[in-house]
Every structure is written in C-alpha cells, then in structure tokens.
Amino acid sequence: MAGEEEEPWRVLEFYSGIGGMRYSMMRAGVEATMVEAFDINDKANDVYQHNFGRRPYQGNIQNLTAAELDNYRAHAWLLSPPCQPYTRQGLQKDSGDARASSFIKILDLIPEMSSPPNMLFVENVVGFETSDTHKQMIEILVRTGFITQEFILTPLQFGVPYSRPRYFCLTKVLEYAIQWLCFSFLKNDIPIIEKITMKRGADTKSYTAATVVIRGHESAPIAPLAKRKPSIFQNPHVNNQLVWTPSPLLEIDVSTWIDGHDESHERWKEWLQSCKPIENFLELNTPSYQSKSSDCDAATVFCEPLGREVEENGSGYRCPDQYVVPLSLIERLGSAMDIVYPDSKRCCCFTKSYFRYVKGTGSLLATVQPQKMDKVSSLKEQGLRYFTPREVANLHSLPEDFQFPPHISLKQQYALMGNSLSIAVVAPLLRYLFTESL
Ligand SMILES: C[S@@+](CC[C@H](N)C(=O)[O-])C[C@H]1O[C@@H](n2cnc3c(N)ncnc32)[C@H](O)[C@@H]1O
Numbered sequence: 001m002a003g004e005e006e007e008p009w010r011v012l013e014f015y016s017g018i019g020g021m022r023y024s025m026m027r028a029g030v031e032a033t034m035v036e037a038f039d040i041n042d043k044a045n046d047v048y049q050h051n052f053g054r055r056p057y058q059g060n061i062q063n064l065t066a067a068e069l070d071n072y073r074a075h076a077w078l079l080s081p082p083c084q085p086y087t088r089q090g091l092q093k094d095s096g097d098a099r100a101s102s103f104i105k106i107l108d109l110i111p112e113m114s115s116p117p118n119m120l121f122v123e124n125v126v127g128f129e130t131s132d133t134h135k136q137m138i139e140i141l142v143r144t145g146f147i148t149q150e151f152i153l154t155p156l157q158f159g160v161p162y163s164r165p166r167y168f169c170l171t172k173v174l175e176y177a178i179q180w181l182c183f184s185f186l187k188n189d190i191p192i193i194e195k196i197t198m199k200r201g202a203d204t205k206s207y208t209a210a211t212v213v214i215r216g217h218e219s220a221p222i223a224p225l226a227k228r229k230p231s232i233f234q235n236p237h238v239n240n241q242l243v244w245t246p247s248p249l250l251e252i253d254v255s256t257w258i259d260g261h262d263e264s265h266e267r268w269k270e271w272l273q274s275c276k277p278i279e280n281f282l283e284l285n286t287p288s289y290q291s292k293s294s295d296c297d298a299a300t301v302f303c304e305p306l307g308r309e310v311e312e313n314g315s316g317y318r319c320p321d322q323y324v325v326p327l328s329l330i331e332r333l334g335s336a337m338d339i340v341y342p343d344s345k346r347c348c349c350f351t352k353s354y355f356r357y358v359k360g361t362g363s364l365l366a367t368v369q370p371q372k373m374d375k376v377s378s379l380k381e382q383g384l385r386y387f388t389p390r391e392v393a394n395l396h397s398l399p400e401d402f403q404f405p406p407h408i409s410l411k412q413q414y415a416l417m418g419n420s421l422s423i424a425v426v427a428p429l430l431r432y433l434f435t436e437s438l
Contacts, residue, residue, distance in 0.1 A: 009032040009076055009434060010032070010033050010035045010072065011033065011035060011075065012035055012036055012038070012072055012074040012076070012117075013036070013038070013078045014037075014038050014061055014079040015081050016038060016048055016056045017041070017048070017080070017419050017420055018044055018047045018417070018420050019047070019051060020080070020396070020398075020420040020421040020426065021121075021123075021421070021426065022034055022037070023398060023399060023402070023423050024421070024423045024426035024430050027397075027399075028427040029431065030431065032434075035073075036056070036072055037054075037056035038059070038061050038064075039058065040058065040060055040061070044056075047404055047416060051401075061102040061103075061106055062102035065109070066109045066112040066113045069113060070114055074117050075117060075118050075119060076120070077119075077120050078120075079120065079122050079123070080122070081100070081102065082100070083124050083125040100133045103137075104133060104136055104137075107140045110140065116173075117173075118173045119171060119433055120146065121169070121170055121171075122137070122168065122171075123168055123426065124167045126165050127167075129150065129152070129167050141171055144173075146172065147171065147172055147233070147239050148239070149169075149240075149243070149248070150169050150170075150241065150243070151167070151168045151170070151243055152165055152168075153245075154422075154425070155395070155397070155422045155425055156272060156275060156346060157246050157271050158246065158424040158428070160276070160281075160395060160424045161275040161276060161278050161345045161346050161395075162347055163347065163348055163349055164422050164425075166422070166425065168426075170233070170429060172433070194213045195213035196211075196213075197218075233248075233432075235432075245267075248432070249429065250428075272345050275345045275346065276345075277342065277344065277345060278340055278341070278342055278344045278347060278365070282387075282391055282394075283390045284319055284320075284385075322410065323387075323388055324383075324384075325337075325385060327380055329358065330380055331380075336360075337379070338363045338364065339364055339382065339384065340363045340364070341366050342367075347362070347395065348362055348363045349362060350387070350418050351418045352414070352416075352417075352419050353414075354387075354414045354418055355386055355410065355411060362387070362418075364384045364385065364387075365386070365387055366382035366383060366384055367382070368382045368383040369382075389410065396417060396423060397422060397427075404416075
C-alpha cells in the first residue's frame with residue numbers, strides 16, 4: 001500500500017508495449033492501480049487493449065509536460081525506453097540517438113513536478129549502464145534525492161532456460177523533507193542554499209536528516225517530515241551499487257558477495273541446473289497440443305496456424321509449415337544458427353527480428369536428436385523449426401491467457417515480443433521495490 005493514505009500504489013507505465021511491466025506487477029502481487037500506460041506504437045497498443053481492456057495513451061512521451069504528469073498523482077513510474085541506442089545493432093549512438101531523448105526529457109521533468117514519483121523502475125539492455133544516458137539518469141536521480149540499486153539479471157537465474165540478461169535500475173526517494181530541499185535547490189527556489197549534505201541514521205539504512213549551507217554556514221540538521229513513512233530498500237547494503245545476482249531480492253546472506261558479483265562457476269552451475277528444460281515451454285510437442293488446436297475456435301493467432309497444412313518431420317509430431325526452417329536457409333546460414341533441443345537448459349534471447357533474420361535473433365529448435373552435432377548436413381536432419389509466438393511468450397513468462405488479437409501478423413507478434421521483457425525477472429524486482437521497509 002502507498003503509505004499512510006492506505007490507498008493502492010498509483011503507477012504509470014511508460015513505453016508500455018504489450019504490457020510486460022503490468023503483467024509483472026500482477027505476478028508480483030503488488031496492490032496497485034495502473035493509472036495510465038503510454039506508447040506510440042498502435043500495434044503494441046492494440047495488443048495491450050486486447051488483453052487489459054484499456055488502450056494506452058498513444059502519443060510521444062517526449063511531449064508530456066510536468067503539469068500533465070502531476071495530474072496522475074503517481075507514486076511510481078515504470079519505464080522500459082527503447083534499447084536501440086545502446087545495442088550493437090543500434091550503432092550505439094547513445095544519447096545522440098533521437099530514440100533516447102524522450103527518456104532523458106521525462107526524467108528532466110521530475111524536478112519541475114509538484115507531485116513527483118517516489119519510486120522509479122527502469123529496464124534496458126546490458127550496455128546501458130555504461131552509456132551517457134545512464135550517466136545523465138543517475139545525475140538527475142541523485143540531484144532529485146533518489147537512492148538507486150542497479151541489477152543485471154537473466155531469466156536463467158530464476159529457473160527459466162532463457163538467456164536474456166537485462167539492466168534494471170530501482171530507485172526510491174529519500175525522506176520527503178530532504179527531497180523537498182533537493183528540489184528547491186535544483187529549481188533555485190531558495191537561491192540562498194549553497195550546499196545540501198545528507199546524514200545517515202545510526203542504522204546506516206536511512207537518511208535521517210540533511211543540513212544545508214547558507215552563506216557559508218551549515219544549518220542545524222533538518223529532520224524528515226514526521227508524517228512521511230521512510231521509504232528504503234529492504235536490503236540497503238546494495239544502495240548505489242550495480243549487482244549481478246538476485247540474492248538481495250531473496251534475502252540471501254550478502255557477506256559472500258564480491259563487488260556486487262555472485263558469479264562463481266559453481267553458482268552458475270546451480271542456476272542452470274535448477275532451470276526447467278525447454279520442453280516444458282513448448283506447445284507443439286506436448287500432449288495438450290492436439291487438444292489445444294481443436295479447442296481454438298476463439299481465433300487467437302497462436303492457434304490459427306495450427307489449422308494449416310502440417311507435415312510429419314520424422315520425430316513423431318507435426319509442425320505447422322510456417323515454423324519449419326527452410327532447407328535453403330540451413331544450407332546458407334546453418335553455421336550461424338543457434339540450435340537448442342527439448343532437453344536443453346538454455347536458449348538465446350529472442351529479439352524483435354526473430355523469424356525475419358537468423359543470426360543473433362534467437363534460438364531454433366531441433367526436433368530430432370542428431371547423430372553428429374556439428375555438420376550442416378546433420379542440421380538438415382534435425383527437423384529445425386522456429387519457436388512459436390506462444391512458446392516465446394512462455395519463455396518470457398507471460399501468463400497463459402495472454403493473447404494477440406487476430407489482425408497482428410506473425411512477424412509483428414515476434415517483433416512485439418522481442419521488445420518485451422521477462423516477467424520471471426521483473427516481477428521479483430518489482431516486489432522488492434514496492435516492499436516497504438521500516
Ligand atoms: C523496449 S520497448 C518496451 C516494451 C514493453 N516493456 C513491453 O513489455 O512490451 C519500447 C516501447 O517504447 C515505445 N516508444 C518508443 N519511443 C517512444 C516515445 N517517444 N513515446 C512513446 N512510446 C515510445 C515503442 O513503441 C515500444 O513499444
């Protein structure tokens with residue numbers, strides 16, 4: 001709950017896409033009202049509306065004003081801005097890329113707001129943490145009185161056989177009076193303030209006071225407003241750090257970490273061993289496949305392809321033809337393909353170009369166990385197929401009732417899903433962010 005008013009958290013979802021953040025909030029069990037979602041892409045908004053019954057605000061986030069945002073009285077902002085500025089394919093133009101500007105612009109509005117959010121959650125690709133945009137983000141957050149905890153995590157660390165490492169920034173605002181001082185300082189509302197110094201409490205967990213320097217003299221400590229609940233992380237040991245382990249979320253002993261890393265070979269072996277096999281995420285070769293296909297008169301696109309002509313591939317199950325990888329493609333690009341098997345405990349990240357390009361866009365599934373693993377000729381005998389959109393959705397841990405509306409093409413489904421996120425990773429991070437300590 002959102003503090004002393006006992007009302008649910010009021011949450012804004014920026015760059016909402018197909019609603020990965022909202023599904024993660026649901027899975028996290030956070031009692032929240034999703035006040036508004038924002039996305040410029042009409043197809044993404046169609047999918048969001050189809051599943052949640054409400055269409056996001058369809059406009060450019062860059063054009064939002066502080067006054068408009070104030071009207072939402074949101075406690076938390078969830079943001080997954082475009083990642084192309086920071087990816088290798090995106091040429092790494094970083095903050096010089098127009099796609100990064102809406103994110104910087106919206107963060108810049110925070111000091112201008114009279115009801116700024118208390119919490120932010122940011123998701124992006126690995127590489128963001130060394131970008132100019134990240135530097136600007138941290139500068140704004142520190143100046144406006146936020147504490148951050150940053151993570152790089154992958155579904156493999158949460159039992160899902162899917163490698164999709166992503167960067168996450170969780171931030172909470174300091175106690176209100178101190179935050180107010182910071183805002184005033186930033187906006188130059190109290191121009192006589194020359195410097196603000198934060199003081200930690202004896203527990204070292206929270207900021208209990210601040211002093212200000214006015215005309216060269218330091219003030220007496222200014223306490224947080226009494227009515228405001230302090231908002232701190234459950235595990236403050238990792239404040240202002242970047243960590244590569246989910247341990248802070250799981251309340252595991254932090255004394256064994258070295259520089260935020262928990263990446264020993266042993267630990268990775270444990271994580272991989274505890275992942276379920278890929279076959280648990282498949283729809284086409286499970287016993288439910290036949291019954292699913294015959295049940296599907298509700299015209300979900302996941303089911304539509306199953307009505308098409310199918311062919312036996314020698315493995316004893318049937319695969320709709322559009323998912324079969326053509327032999328000509330195997331001949332040309334076989335060596336660049338990432339192949340996984342039903343018993344694999346890992347597959348590669350599905351990008352928005354999956355199904356259009358082969359190299360580096362996601363794994364292909366071999367449905368026939370090979371005799372020899374490394375020859376292109378043997379690839380042809382392995383019954384290679386694409387993962388279906390439902391299977392990609394399963395690996396993203398989207399719920400079973402998630403659907404695409406019928407007019408979203410197969411390519412669009414893969415593209416929208418490639419832009420989305422892993423709910424298995426984001427849900428525990430959000431639960432951790434929204435848990436009130438003290
Ligand atoms: C990385 S995706 C986020 C996907 C989302 N988290 C999900 O679960 O599907 C970025 C999204 O931001 C949207 N977007 C990019 N720039 C935008 C802008 N300036 N204003 C509004 N939406 C924008 C894109 O249409 C895309 O859906």
